[in-house]
Amino acid sequence: MSGVIDLSALELRDAITAGEVSATDATRAYLDAIETMDKKLCAYNETFAERAMRQAEMIDKARSVGQPMKPLAGVPVALKDNICTSFGLTSCSSKMLENFHAPYDATVAGKLASAGAIVLGKTNMDEFAMGSSTENSARQTTRNPWDTSRVPGGSSGGSAAAVAGRMCAMAIGSDTGGSIRQPAAFCGCVGLKPTYGRVSRYGLVAFGSSLDQIGPLTRDVADAAMMLGVLAGHDGHDSTSVDKPVPDYLASLDKPIENLRVGLIKEFHSESLDAEIRGAVDKAAEIYRDAGAEIIEVSLPHSRVDIDEAGQLSSYAVACYYLVATAEASSNLARYDGVHYGHRTAEKVGGIVELYSRSRAEGFGDEVKRRIMLGTYALSSGYYDAYYLKALKVRRLIKNDFDAAFEKCDVLLAPTAPETAFKIGDKTADPLTMYMSDIYTISANLAGIPGISIPAGLSKSGLPLAVQLLGNVFSEETLLRAAKMYEKASGNSRLTPEMMK
Ligand code: GLN
16 A cells, blocks of 8 residues: 555655645654554654644645745654654653653754654664664663664664654654664665764763754655755854755766776675675665776774684774763763753762762662763773773774775775664673674774765665765765666665555
8 A cells, every 4th residue: 555654755745745645644654653653663752742743733724825945844754763853752761751841852853854854753762872672761662664673773772663664754863873773774775974073962861962964764865965965054153054055965866977996895794694695785886887887895904803613793983982972971961960951869878979969869870870981981081092092092982993995996885884773672681792793884983984884785684785885985976876776776765665565
């Protein structure tokens, strides 16, 4: 059965602009879909049905009196629950912020609103974006629309499940170590992490401030290009957002790239890689070769993935990330103490120190506590040089490897995740195994470069496969065009889970 909710965001925008579909009908269709599907998928922490309908009516009215339609007019979207909105809650799926009303809109939320998008709700995530399966949520367990016994990935798992489950036309996620791209891969969507500095982080609840970026989760590459065009740009509220012109990503998308040079990352393409995922990467390389691109083997020695005799994966990049990200998190999360921000214990306490410590003990989940402790340790005197400073040096080496690779190539081709969506509960007992989910994504965050995950068909067991493309800083235009080339030639876009058919 196909209907309004099966259109891509771009198609829907065009249909609304042309008057073929009303924004009210589209919003109603999505709210109905949420009503029926979200009981099974548990992607939304909160929805804004009335507000959304009111906005849709305003758009229809504007159109009826001949006002020009905006670039996302009437497109229903979902926001990850770490994007501040002046309406509803911004909980970060944490008990710590379960009643937090942000006093302002994140820049991206404001930009979406100015572009005419309609916010349907806030989506579930790993608490404070720490995790790879959305199981670290204090709210609920989100399920993968392709197999509800499996995780949607994380930490933007709610956003990915909402896109794949046809419960929004597109969604916003945040990516500190892979949290847009890995859930996109698990759910069969497109997920784009922009260059660090391309999109304002103002109003994104901070996790690892030197790594965090906001980006789109969409049905296809064109929608990602359209959404990035709306989100990108300098913002005086975020000094790390870069003042560079924003290209019209959508307008250039279909232009073929002459003499494209695609790098195949030697260290990621090893025997240890899952055979089906390796097959998907090989197939993608073949598609590029057939399209006239040159395939060049490149080496990223400091991002290499090692495997020991017991089959345990390890990587410098993962080790480096879990020092940098936890160090930054321990500092960012210091503000949640029950006084400045967040949950305050109801217990009678003896003084301020006990108030802080009880509030924090009650408000944070296990994984968040683990990160705060790790980060605090890495930053403490005596360990700072041995851990944090060392990690910063490794980070530089990782970045140098990318710089060298981009001398030879325009984009790099890689897997997104080492496996397809795993079962709920499979990795919760062992944090290290969970951390390895990001083995192919986190180097991009450490280097600040953009990356996109694109669907690559289905595995034998019917789960989404994906490939990842990485680009040089601020090369999103090329990255999206290269992604579109693959999407078009592979015919893999817009996969529909069985339960949605
Ligand atoms: N899975 C990684 C972590 O737990 C990445 C999370 C993210 O990108 N927000 O830190």
